[in-house]
Structure formats: C-alpha cells, structure tokens
Amino acid sequence: MVTFGTTPLRFTPSTMSVSLERISDFLSTVPLFRELDRAAVRGFAELTREQKFAKNAVIVSEGDPGDALYVVRSGEVKVLLIAEDGREVILDVLGIGDHFGELSLIDGRPRSAHVVATQPSGLLVLRRADFRRQVEQSPLVAWGLMVELSRRLRQADGTIGSLILLDVPGRVAKVLLEHAGPGEGAPLVKQLTHQTISQMIGASRETVSRAMAEFQEKGLISVQRRIVTIVDRTALIARSRPKL
Amino acid sequence: MVTFGTTPLRFTPSTMSVSLERISDFLSTVPLFRELDRAAVRGFAELTREQKFAKNAVIVSEGDPGDALYVVRSGEVKVLLIAEDGREVILDVLGIGDHFGELSLIDGRPRSAHVVATQPSGLLVLRRADFRRQVEQSPLVAWGLMVELSRRLRQADGTIGSLILLDVPGRVAKVLLEHAGPGEGAPLVKQLTHQTISQMIGASRETVSRAMAEFQEKGLISVQRRIVTIVDRTALIARSRPKL
DNA sequence: TGCATTATGTGATTCGAGTCACCGAGAATG
C-alpha cells in the first residue's frame, strides 16, 4: 500500500452501470444542472459512468492530466494539497451533490490538487469532450458553472482572509459556523475530526483540541459522542471576527 | 478625507469618452476578449465608459451591490479585504489588461472585496445588463470568463497552501518568483514595497524586511534603488518550498 | 466481546514571528 503523508491510500476504482432514470433524477438536484429541463439533464445523464471508490482511494492526483468531471453521488471526498514533507492541506470536503474536476476541464491544465475518498463513495464521471459539447449547446450550464466558480472564489478569498486575520480559535469558530446545520441547536452537517479541522485551517491538532475545549467550557458549543452542536451562535460569531 | 486602516482614500471618479477604435484595439489584447473577432470586440467597446480614478481612490467597496465589470486600461489597482481593526489583506494587484468585478456580475451577490487605485488609473466600465447580453450571444466570452475564473481559483488555492505550509521567508520568496520578469536577471515586473508584500502574505513589514535582507546577503536577489532582481532563481525556488 | 485502531485531552518546552521603538535614507513636493 502506498502512503502519502499520514493517509494510507488505496487505488481501487471499479465501474458499474446504473439506471438512467435514477441518474437523471439525481442530477436534477445538483445546482449545476438545476436550471435545465428534463431532456437536457437526460442528455448529461447518458454521458455519465458511475465509478465506486473505497475509503482512502485516490480519485485524482495533483499533476495528472485531467479530463473528467466528477459528481459525488454517495459518500464523501476531500480535496487536498500534499506537501513534499507529507503535510496535508484540506481545501474542501465534498458531499453528495458536490462536484469537482471542472478546472482541468475548462482550461486543460493538470489537476491542481488531490482528491481522496474519505468514505466509500460513488462518483458520476463525465468525460471532457462530452461535457464540453453539452456546455456549448446549453448556455445555462455555462452560466451555472460560472456561478459555481464564483462561489468557490469568494470562499477561497474568505479563507485567505481568515488565515491572515484570525488566530487559531477564530479559525476553528469559523469552520464550525460554516458547517452548522440550518436551525438553532442543530448539530454540524459533517462529522469533522480535530485532525481534519486542523488541516483545513492550518493549525496543529492539539491547538484545535484546546480551542474546542475552551468553546465547550464557555458554553459556545456542546459535544456529545463527538457530535458538535452550536449552543451560542452569537458568541461563536463574535469569536470568529478579528479582535480589535 | 475618509481613511480605512492605514490607507487614506479619496472618492474622485470622473467620466470621459475616448475613441472607439482605441478602445477596441485595447480590448482585443485582453485575454478575456482575445478569441473574439473584430466586430464582437467592437460590440463590447461600444458599451464601455472610461472612468478615471486618482491614486487611493476607492473603486468598489466590499458589500456594495456590484453591477459593473472593470478593465484596467492604465494605472494599477489593488484588491483587498479590510478587517474591522483596520488591517488590510491584499488579495491581488492588477495592472493594465487585468479586470475585476465579474463575480458580482455573475452571481448577483454583493462585492466581496474592496478595490483601490494604487496609481492614477483609467478603467473601462461595462454595466451588468450590457455585459450579460453580450455573453449570452457569444459563448466564446463565456468560455474565456471560465478560463479566467479557473486561473484565479488555482491561484487562490495555491495561496492558501503557501499560507499554511510555508514560513514567512518562504512566502516572500514565492511572491518574488511570481512577479519575476521573464528572462534571467530581469527585474521584477512590479515595484512592490515591503509593506505591500507583507499584506499579500500575511506577515509584518519588519519580518519581510528581514527576509529580504537575508536573501540579499545570501546572493539570491539583488536590490538597487528599490528595484529587486532575482539572481539565483534556483535557490529562491528551493526557499519557496516546504522544508523537509 | 476483546483487542487494535483512531480520536481526543493536557502539560512542558521551544521557536517563529509579531510588536514596539527607534534610526537613517530616499523620494516627493511646494
């Protein structure tokens, strides 16, 4: 088994075919395709293959010539950079309905990051040529893609800002808020380990642990069986701002 | 005079009209429009107004409802976040041919950052509705826009990576390399003050100063009359990598 | 169910880099 840094990686893709109707139904829930009519969605659905990946399987590697777009149908994947010394920076954690790989598709350059399954996952794969043809025929998809890229760019700029302006507890507060469920007192959407959080915000696992202990102690969050719930959203928001 | 943080800001826009031919010629050198034929470029040119801004003039403010795209025709502007405590994070420095403001144009959300002129500048302004109509008519522009957004996203992810993985001297080395002129021994493209560099990489002015002193001492760069030249590119690249 | 992982909690120590406080050198401007 190959290992990159601390994560053991397995290479085990496998292809299977799934009902076209199910795929169409699923795709029409994805923001990127939501504006399209049934026929157009079906057009895309016909071009996909579903590929299954085991936990820790490498889906794409930085530097690869990328020529496919992936939509997460089940499971969870992380997008990450791996430094030469093995340290990992997690740029994003993607769940059902999220997609990745469009950058290489658009500009033809190599993949800019690794993507690894954090759970057994099923991904819909769309090849470059097929995708491009569809996009050229339907401006709606092009627009949707631009909206998605804009969202990510805003998010990335926000991340750069918080890396520079916030201390570690502030950055922890920010990730917690970003992954908060909708209502008051709802638990976080995803289960994030301290390790994962630390790799998302550029901190050590220990410091994240201490920050969360502090938040718990002060009643900002509560943790039960490793499930985090935001108790005092206002205070947490205050903690996620630069100190004056 | 209003001041945000340490930068004194003046609000002094003024509009003038310029020859359509000149504008067309200029626009056709901008990557975003490069693929278009003369007629299409002219279509865009007709929709622009040139606006002049004095040094330190605020062009757009974070939170504004943005409905225009700007192309830098002359001068230089910086894209920045301003924290409540006045600290500034410089996300990008844009020169002639660069453009900004497309995010709000695409997703209709408020401006995500401030843009301030660092030099007296002339900007071509394209209003949202006009731009959108043109984009819908020419898929080439849509594609070009996606290519540009991809480039920025890759750049932003790279920045996040270096903020997390590199120490301050490493990040300084990286900016220097990114602004290096093409040939060996050519000076940097832009004149960056230590202050500016420090705000781009999230460091203090003093630490940047010390890092550059070290680089000079070790013969990696040379500085004459505040103009930086890269002497030993290889060593500088080595310094811009995570240490093992 | 019991053992092997994997995740978390905490102290002690070290260190990179921020902050503060100046200094001198150039540049810009009236």
Next chain:
DNA sequence: CATTCTCGGTGACTCGAATCACATAATGCA
C-alpha cells in the same frame, strides 16, 4: 532645495502556537 513623507533596517521583548510526550477514551472490527 529644503523639508516632509514614505520606505526600509535592526534590536529587544513578548506571545501564540507548534512540537514533543504521554494518558485516556471511543470506535470498529475480527
């Protein structure tokens, strides 16, 4: 061309956070 500004250089001190070193608690398989 003299005087402000702005920019860059450096020492001393402080502090947040990384690191190291274990201890303990959950989890998940076999």
